[in-house]
Amino acid sequence: MKTWAGKNSGYRTHMTWTMLAAVALTTSAGVAEDARVASVKVIMGGIHGPAMKAISDLLKDTGPGDDGAWGQIATHAALLNESGHVLMQNNRCPDKVWADAAAALRKSTTDLYTATTKKDLNAAREAQKAMGASCGACHAQHKKAAAPAPPAETKAEAPPAAPAAPAAEAKEARLAGIKDIMAGINGPQCKALGNALKDAGPTEEGWDSVVMHAALLNEAGHILMQDKRCPDKVWKDACTALREGAAKFAEAAKTKNLEEARSGFQSVTGACGACHKAHKKPAT
Numbered sequence: 001m002k003t004w005a006g007k008n009s010g011y012r013t014h015m016t017w018t019m020l021a022a023v024a025l026t027t028s029a030g031v032a033e034d035a036r037v038a039s040v041k042v043i044m045g046g047i048h049g050p051a052m053k054a055i056s057d058l059l060k061d062t063g064p065g066d067d068g069a070w071g072q073i074a075t076h077a078a079l080l081n082e083s084g085h086v087l088m089q090n091n092r093c094p095d096k097v098w099a100d101a102a103a104a105l106r107k108s109t110t111d112l113y114t115a116t117t118k119k120d121l122n123a124a125r126e127a128q129k130a131m132g133a134s135c136g137a138c139h140a141q142h143k144k145a146a147a148p149a150p151p152a153e154t155k156a157e158a159p160p161a162a163p164a165a166p167a168a169e170a171k172e173a174r175l176a177g178i179k180d181i182m183a184g185i186n187g188p189q190c191k192a193l194g195n196a197l198k199d200a201g202p203t204e205e206g207w208d209s210v211v212m213h214a215a216l217l218n219e220a221g222h223i224l225m226q227d228k229r230c231p232d233k234v235w236k237d238a239c240t241a242l243r244e245g246a247a248k249f250a251e252a253a254k255t256k257n258l259e260e261a262r263s264g265f266q267s268v269t270g271a272c273g274a275c276h277k278a279h280k281k282p283a284t
């Protein structure tokens with residue numbers, strides 16, 4: 001069972017990384033500029049949906065039963081906070097409604113995270129409500145209901161709304177520690193890819209979810225380079241390999257090319273190993 005002490009030590013590790021990264025700032029690598037594979041749909045289906053459901057389940061009834069459960073809520077809150085940043089990057093933000101909803105998501109996830117550190121169930125539920133409102137505010141404007149396509153002749157009359165203002169990236173501090181990103185994205189997404197490649201490879205429908213897992217690993221290769229998370233060249237090169245391997249995998253999955261997918265997966269797991277060898281302390 002994951003203990004609260006475990007969570008705290010992860011948080012301390014994060015603090016240490018943050019401080020190390022700050023020291024190394026002048027030599028540390030910049031943000032990755034290569035294309036990102038994860039669509040908004042992938043981020044929603046792969047991170048938002050499951051994280052929100054897990055939070056709701058954990059806050060039900062009498063609330064989290066133990067420290068481990070509070071720690072899980074904190075990890076989900078941290079990942080959704082990261083998402084509130086990611087949704088403002090890569091030209092994903094089209095307008096002010098989007099920007100405001102993403103800001104509300106960052107704020108409410110911060111409140112939830114704070115509530116977990118105090119194990120304050122009422123505050124946690126308040127924050128959860130505010131999170132739900134932020135999802136709803138963006139969806140009302142930007143998530144199309146599954147509806148039939150409009151008749152062709154109306155198409156030309158509806159130019160896309162111009163962005164209200166150039167979408168600035170959110171500058172405030174992020175909650176997600178490396179451990180949260182690993183436990184919430186890298187670990188589960190990589191495992192799902194490994195399972196999908198077993199034996200004869202993915203089924204017809206299986207290939208779709210494989211694209212999602214690979215796209216999320218590509219996104220992880222970007223966020224691990226942001227927010228001063230990168231301390232050195234080993235880290236940077238591993239992130240590049242992770243992004244490239246995951247992108248290759250996602251591309252191969254589109255044409256259901258098992259051989260190429262396997263080769264992409266090899267690069268991905270090579271990247272995990274290279275970074276862990278230098279930066280992941282053995283379990284004590």
Ligand code: HEC
Nearest residue numbers: 040041044045048049052098101102105134135138142143
């Ligand atoms: C800033 C905008 C924004 C915010 C905030 C947002 N979403 Fe979304 N969400 C979208 C858009 C856009 C889509 C439609 C994506 C598509 O189908 O291309 C979507 C789709 C979804 C889907 C369907 C995914 C699929 O596979 O079709 C789920 C589930 C979802 N969102 C969950 C959430 C939850 C839970 C939250 C709050 C924690 C949230 N979203 C917050 C923009 C947002």
Ligand code: HEC
Nearest residue numbers: 010013178179182183186187190235238271272275279280
């Ligand atoms: C750029 C560096 C880097 C890359 C790339 C990387 N990791 Fe990690 N990973 C770390 C660090 C650092 C830790 C230790 C985090 C801690 O305990 O604070 C870690 C820890 C983990 C953990 C343990 C999480 C926990 O709950 O304690 C898992 C699982 C994991 N990584 C999976 C993966 C997988 C799978 C990949 C490849 C898809 C990967 N990582 C790629 C740096 C990286």
